[in-house]
């Protein structure tokens with residue numbers, strides 16, 4: 001059963017998550033990947049977010065470019081933690097998405113990582129840290145990953 005649900009606003013966003021997905025595989029953390037747009041598929045986004053917790057998902061990661069409503073809309077339909085990743089797909093190169101995601105009004109929080117592939121990588125590591133609070137096997141894998149970082 002996947003612990004993490006990753007939702008990207010478009011198939012064209014996937015390259016920014018390639019390294020992040022490899023990291024999840026390295027850590028042995030199960031995840032699922034969906035392509036759902038907040039503005040093109042609002043009903044599917046509601047359906048996915050509102051059922052995610054009952055399906056056993058514990059953390060949501062949402063990557064989107066442009067106006068990047070996706071992380072906030074997902075968060076509006078669930079009390080699971082949502083980690084947003086702004087993607088540099090528009091003329092504004094992700095600054096638009098960064099401001100959109102990081103400026104959630106108080107009451108419905110969204111964690112916001114940095115723009116692009118770096119943010120995607122940190123999003124999965126942050127999700128691993130959250131999951132480590134409950135899952136010993138994930139904590140051990142994450143601590144081993146961090147120890148390996150110190151060797152570099």
Ligand code: RP5
Pocket residue numbers: 008009010011012013037063064065066068087089
């Ligand atoms: C956003 O618009 C997506 O997250 C993507 O970054 C961007 C362009 O999407 P497409 O129109 O190429 O599907 O919603």
